Amino acid sequence: MDDARLTLLLAIADDEMVTGHRLGEWTGWVPYIEEDLALSSIAQDEIGHAKALYELAADLGAAPSADALAFGRRADQYRHAVLCERSNKDFAYTIARHYLYDTADEIRLGGLSQSSFKELVQLFTVFRPEERYHTVHARTWFSRLADGPVDAKHRFSEALASLMGEAVALFEPLPAEESLREDGTMPVPSEQMLGRWLDGVTRDLESFGLERVLEERSEPAIGDLVPTSSGAAEESGDAARLRVPGIERQDGRWVHTGGFEGAGGRRGHHSEEFAPLWEEMTNLYRTHPGATW
Template identity: 30%
Template sequence: MTHDEALAQFLLRMGDNTLILGHRVSEWCGHAPVLEEDIALANIALDLIGQTQMWLGLAGQIQGGQSADDLAFLRDAWDFRNVLLVEVPNGDFGRTIMRQFLFDAWHSIVLEQLQSSADDRVAAIAAKARKEVAYHLERSRDTVVGLGDGTEESHSRMQGALDYLWPYVGEMFAVDEVDAIMTDAGVAPNPFDLRAQYDALIEKVMTKATLTIPENRFAHKGGRDGRMHTEHLGHLLTQMQWLQRAYPGASW
């Protein structure tokens, strides 16, 4: 695999993560428990889609002139490179917030490292995205703590959400050829090396939230490349790509 091929795959991973999670979060628009949460989740979704445009836009340039829209709307499920965590359906509000926090914690650590990337384009995107993600993390962290250390019902739901989602966390720290090439070139950090910092952050927050982290910290479901996506992604893409597929090449 060449450097440019690996870089394109890395960019697709970053962009697909934010694209799929952004779409998932947007599903709460008009359905959140209270108006404040409805507005906040909609804004987070918009931030994530904006980040997607930058990551996929650069990936498209490297792959030969494809646009971010081409990559978002014209690929099939097996061509997406996001982690499985972001595909997981929203479930109840507690599961959505826990999923957001588990991703935000990883996202903030990765973006902090990417600001020092040897690729100036990657560093610039990371610097812009990190400001938004700092807010995402603060908000999801505080909500996890508030619900976890809240009523008996909210605590139970948050513990259930953590138990359900934890097996998906390990995939974010898996290392393959793409990661090795990016690390050797100074473009991105080795994912495995970020796990200790991530665990420390998770432990601190879960202690405040009076939640118990499942014991098996290194199990994970799936793998990014050469793996079958869950049925969740196919259903999500049916919604997300419907207009473009129904009217190919249409413009407004």
């Protein structure tokens, strides 16, 4: 198959696969059963979507099988965005990542709905009604946490702030984007999809008074523990506040300017958090070549 189309297919498939694996790590650990089923079901959907995309790539001749693509590549051959591989940390962090990813995925499904890549459009038509449940789930938790008790609101906004820069990089243009534009595979350029997504995220954040998430990203606080007036220990020194890289407010709108933080996922550059995930995800395939399950 066309190499440029393969880079697009793998970027989307790997995003879904890695997101599915991360969400699946919650199975059995969520504090109540309904939410356990929700995260597990979303994980199952995402892995199902990845499987369908890998099968398409394999059918078009990119690999001998879907499994060879899903599990038979080196870590630096995966093309997902770094955001997707971030470990779950706490529930607020997981929901922040889930919200940022699934809202971006929604924009991407829309942006590619008129693509000249017919087989991909067919799959997306089948994915979209399923993905709608994911964004409803993410938005439900968004408002519950953003409007929730102080601790929930604090943890959630800190998580959003720390992930915002890498979420922007979900829309990092693909290395082959120019040729994908020319043949109509990508009728809407990544940069334009990013603009649409940022507008939506800005609206969501503003409606809960969380716009500061766009202005600054938090770095873990470094300092000694000191007692406060209530007797509780608190970390001294404010958490370092840095600008979220890559975005800027212009004429009342948040827009992308310049580069991408954590860029390179689309070219196979990943964070240290991907190595253990890759190790686990591909273990069976590597240990027992040719195994079926």
